[in-house]
Amino acid sequence: MVAEPTAARLDGAGELTDLFTRSSHNPLLTAADWPYPANSVLNPAAAQADDETVLVCRVEDRRGISHLSVARSSDGETGWRVDPLPLIGPAVHGEQSRWGVEDPRLTWLADQACWALTYTAYGPAGPAVAIATTTDFRAVTSLGVVLPAEDKNASLLPERVGGDYLIFHRPMSVAPGRADVWCSRSPDLRSWRDPRLVLSTRPGAWWDHQRVGMGPPPLRTPHGWLGLYHGIKELAGGKVYRMGVVLLDLLDPAIVLRRGDDWVLGPATGYERTGDAPNVVFPTGLVHDPGRDRLRVYYGAADTCVAMASAGYSELLDYVLACPEPDPRRPW
Structure with missing residues (x-):
């Protein structure tokens, strides 16, 4: 019998370890690092810009209203420098x-x-998808709200597919409490069409049975688009957010080639289990270091702070290639 792939493996000493290793500097950023009063810092976008790692973080103020703010580091783990003013404030839309x-x-x-x-623009009508562009992370050009409420968890592919940009997003389902990942196409980043279901929740006791949402923009590999997503399970004590992995077709990213049965990162530490929203790992940023064959995933922990975990790029790709192909008898 062939063993199913698992997100844990044996190291050289025969000990069971995870694919992802948490940074020893976690949590990387908290509200205490900000130059003005804040309640929490979470769910960062990530970019490698020249010789520094840039995080665009969600910062929730003491009213409960969030804005986006920039932090920079030369090594992506330590020595963070936080910009004195927000990049995008709540009044923008x-x-x-x-x-x-x-x-x-x-x-x-x-x-x-x-x-x-x-990013998500949140108002009385509900969450909606907005887009802005920047070249320096000091000023932005707003394209406005491009997908109306209720929709969120938007993540753009880095290149056009069939002449169009492609965005993954998560509209709310007609089924109560459920939400799946869809993709839509656009010639100009403003008008979106042709929504298609990509990734469904899995029913019953699965770790991603309630809602799923795409994390960072998927990474192009020779075998397909490598994507990370969050999945939610409703337990008696509340929701648990974990991270899974998926491989999508290069030419038609609405087609799932592989999907991991296991989660690859879930709440296990104090800063992931305790906070404004306990038991949350919410991946939103990804940096690929080809020279070191490493991936750095930046995530919000317990809706309170920013953390990072890394994995071998080749190792994660091998793992997802060994994951199950879609079964036509199961819609998920």
Whole structure:
């Protein structure tokens, strides 16, 4: 019998270890690192810009309203320098973002020579998807709200597919409490069409049975788009957020080639289990270091702080390639 792939493996000493290793400097950023009063710092977008790692973090103030703010580090783990002023404030979209801007992702668009920042604009109508662009993380050009409420967890591919940009997003389902990952296409980043279901929740006792949402922009590999996503399970004590892995077709990213049965990172430490929202690992940033064959995943922990975990790029790719292919008898 062939063993199923697992997100844990044996090391050289025969000890069981995880694919992802948490940074010894975790939590990397907390509200105490900010130059002005804040309640929490979480869910960062990530980019490697020249010789520094840039995080665009969601910062929740003491009213409960969030804005986006920038932190920079030369090694991606220590020596963070926080910009004195927010990059995007809650007033940017008027009534559509009156309750804040949240949960960004960053994508380098080579054809426009800029970074695209996707994020949630939150107002009385509910969460909606907004996009802005930047070249220096000091000023942005707003494209406005591009997908109306209720929609969130937007993540752009870094290149056009079939002549169009492609965005992953998570509209709320007609089924109560459920939400799946969809993708839509656009010629200009503003008008989106052709929504297609990509990744469904898995019913019953699965770790991602309630909601799923795409994390950082998927990474192009020779075998497909390597994506990380969060999944939610409802337990008697509340929700648990964990991270899973998926491989999507290069030419048609709405097609799932592989999907891990196991989660690859879940709440296990004090800073992940205790906070404003206990038991949360919420991945939103990804940096690939080809020279070291490493991936750094930046995530919000317990809706309170920013943390990072790393994995071998080749090792994670081998893992996902060994994961199950979609079964046509199961819609998930």
